[in-house]
Amino acid sequence: MDTETPYSETEEKIFLAALEEFSLHGKQGARMQQIADRAGITKALIHYYFRSKDRLYEAVFAFVVRRYFINIGENIQPGEHFADTLRNFIDRYIDLLEKQPALPFFILRDIAEGAPVLSAKIREHLLPRKRNLPFLFVSSFEAAVASGEIRQHDPIQTLITVMGACIYFFAGFPVLSVIIPGLKRERARFLAERRDHIFDIVYYGLTPRAENR
Amino acid sequence: MDTETPYSETEEKIFLAALEEFSLHGKQGARMQQIADRAGITKALIHYYFRSKDRLYEAVFAFVVRRYFINIGENIQPGEHFADTLRNFIDRYIDLLEKQPALPFFILRDIAEGAPVLSAKIREHLLPRKRNLPFLFVSSFEAAVASGEIRQHDPIQTLITVMGACIYFFAGFPVLSVIIPGLKRERARFLAERRDHIFDIVYYGLTPRAENR
DNA sequence: TCCGGTATTAACCATATGATTAAACATTAT
DNA sequence: ATAATGTTTAATCATATGGTTAATACCGGA
Numbered sequence: 444m445d446t447e448t449p450y451s452e453t454e455e456k457i458f459l460a461a462l463e464e465f466s467l468h469g470k471q472g473a474r475m476q477q478i479a480d481r482a483g484i485t486k487a488l489i490h491y492y493f494r495s496k497d498r499l500y501e502a503v504f505a506f507v508v509r510r511y512f513i514n515i516g517e518n519i520q521p522g523e524h525f526a527d528t529l530r531n532f533i534d535r536y537i538d539l540l541e542k543q544p545a546l547p548f549f550i551l552r553d554i555a556e557g558a559p560v561l562s563a564k565i566r567e568h569l570l571p572r573k574r575n576l577p578f579l580f581v582s583s584f585e586a587a588v589a590s591g592e593i594r595q596h597d598p599i600q601t602l603i604t605v606m607g608a609c610i611y612f613f614a615g616f617p618v619l620s621v622i623i624p625g626l627k628r629e630r631a632r633f634l635a636e637r638r639d640h641i642f643d644i645v646y647y648g649l650t651p652r653a654e655n656r
Numbered sequence: 657m658d659t660e661t662p663y664s665e666t667e668e669k670i671f672l673a674a675l676e677e678f679s680l681h682g683k684q685g686a687r688m689q690q691i692a693d694r695a696g697i698t699k700a701l702i703h704y705y706f707r708s709k710d711r712l713y714e715a716v717f718a719f720v721v722r723r724y725f726i727n728i729g730e731n732i733q734p735g736e737h738f739a740d741t742l743r744n745f746i747d748r749y750i751d752l753l754e755k756q757p758a759l760p761f762f763i764l765r766d767i768a769e770g771a772p773v774l775s776a777k778i779r780e781h782l783l784p785r786k787r788n789l790p791f792l793f794v795s796s797f798e799a800a801v802a803s804g805e806i807r808q809h810d811p812i813q814t815l816i817t818v819m820g821a822c823i824y825f826f827a828g829f830p831v832l833s834v835i836i837p838g839l840k841r842e843r844a845r846f847l848a849e850r851r852d853h854i855f856d857i858v859y860y861g862l863t864p865r866a867e868n869r
Numbered sequence: 870t871c872c873g874g875t876a877t878t879a880a881c882c883a884t885a886t887g888a889t890t891a892a893a894c895a896t897t898a899t
Numbered sequence: 900a901t902a903a904t905g906t907t908t909a910a911t912c913a914t915a916t917g918g919t920t921a922a923t924a925c926c927g928g929a
Contacts, residue, residue, distance in 0.1 A: 453906080467769060472684035475887060485908055490888065548768035551827060555761035556680060558830035565834045577835055599836055600853040607824025608817040614764060614827075615819070617771035621778045622790055623812055640813040648861025666876080688917060698878055703918060 454492050456482040461489075462503050466545035469552045470500045507549050508564045514539040521579050525587030525649075529605070530642050532580060536609045537638055547614045577602060593649040601645065608641045667705050669695040674702075674716050679758035682765045683713045720762055721777045727752040734792045738800030738862075742818070743855050745793060749822045750851055760827045790815060806862040814858065821854045 450458060460482035464473040475496060479486040493499040515535065522528045540546060553561045569575050577599075584598035612619070612634065620626040626633060663671060673695035677686040688709060692699045706712040728748065735741045753759060766774045782788050797811035825832070825847065833839040839846060 451906095469682050469685060469765075469768075472682060474885090476885095486887085487889080487909085488907060491906075496887065548764070550831075551761070551764050552682070552768070554827065554830050555682075555765070558834070561831060562834040565831065569835070596857070597849065597853060600850060601857065603825055603828070603832065603850075604817075604821040604854060604857060606828070607820035607822070609820070610824060611820025612816055614767065615816070617767050618763075618774060618778065619816065621771070621775040622782070636810065637813060637816075640810060641817060644809070644814065644817060644858060644861040646861075648857040648859075652865040664876095687915090689915095699917085700879085700919080701877060704876075709917065 453482075453484060453488065456484065457489055457492060457499075458503065458506075461493075461499050462507070462545065462549075465500060465503055466549050470496075504549070504553070504560055505564075507543070507546060508561065508568075510543065511539070511546065511550070512564075512568050514542075515576055521583040525583050525592050526646055528580065528583040529646055532576070533605065533609060533638055533641050536606065537634070540610065540613045541634070544613055547610055551614065591651070593646075594651045596649060601649070605641065605645055608645075609637075612637055666695075666697065666701065669697065670702055670705060670712075671716065671719075674706075674712050675720070675758065675762075678713060678716055679762050683709075717762070717766070717773055718777075720756070720759060721774065721781075723756065724752070724759065724763075725777075725781050727755075728789055734796040738796050738805050739859055741793065741796040742859055745789070746818065746822060746851055746854050749819065750847070753823065753826045754847070757826060760823055764827065804864070806859075807864045809862060814862070818854065818858055821858075825850055 457478065460478045461473070463481060464478045467473070473496075475486050475489060478499075479489055482489075489499065493502060520531075522531060550561060553559070569577075580602050581598040584593070584596075584601065587593045588595055616626075616630075670691065673691045674686070676694060677691045680686070686709075688699050688702060691712075692702055695702075702712065706715060733744075735744060763774060766772065782790075793815050794811040797806070797809075797814065800806045801808055829839075829843075
């Protein structure tokens, strides 16, 4: 994994084990011993490097959120057409989720408790930047409405729809794979189709048509 | 709350407090003492009625899932047109989530651990029934494709899109309300619009149009 | 009124678990 | 070689927490 952090080898092992355990069981549910076991070191070493469980969690959470914003919020360019912006967003979002499948659960756990950490991070990282993702999505959307590329609709509602459509596959996968036979085996193909599907439904659903039904 | 259960008043208080605490902090994170405090009784009483934390959690989980399937999976009739099926599904799903806003987090926590409990319940309750929701959605979808009401598309992909679009508003609300100013205040109106929006985008995105662009 | 069962509590117990410590081990510089 | 600094471990501690118990309050029926 490319943590891009100046961590020592041991720190890295601890960090990755912690990420895994926290994702799986949450802050409270995760056990220091199990993190140590997974990392192949002693409990005491975790404290040597990260001081306390709280700080370890904080470190992991901060890293996860930073990666989230780097992948999603930054360096995004609005396409000339809304079609480009939309397609780009879907691909980017799904890429991120594929790279970091534990992410939704990590985030959702914080959200379940009222998102105390996440909303602070959003206020700190996302909102101050002018070129953040929601902003770009909305402005690209509105420009496309003005140019007639798409019909009048609420950009925020659309954004929520797209995000939900992307994330639910990952968050709901264990359940979906029970309902849908063969999903686990064909996950890759299904996911590739998923990108096209979301784009097609949403974009087609937004573009005006000749007749007024 | 209408638990429809033969619980005594005290049991009910405990149950509701547990539901709240488990939703908020998960099985491990929830504290028996805090459940007791919230219910306004003593820790020992919880054990008197529910024996152990495990059993209490099991009781709460079973209830939540049962309610979920009752509201979603049962008594659903496919509409004559797919438009009706779709609209009905969206309304039903959002109604349920509105009534039980803790539900997504409750479910998602189980999913995060690989959905051990939930997948068992699905296999037990949902799959054996012929008239379950995914089945009806898919068959209504395919009938509509055959009749020309909607164009060719993957019904499963569409189902996932719709579910994700519905659920994400609730699961992501704390985050969304940071990003979108005034969302908290106008939640009701936004949610009402949400139903129309999802239906419109998806249905409009599915229906064929005169010109082939 | 008193008895018997049910409900409820306060105090206590056992243990899991986060945290600390002191000693051993490794590595590097002098 | 040896001191010094950094890394790692085994053993131990302190406490939070799930669970138990025995005593007490409550309440309906004889």
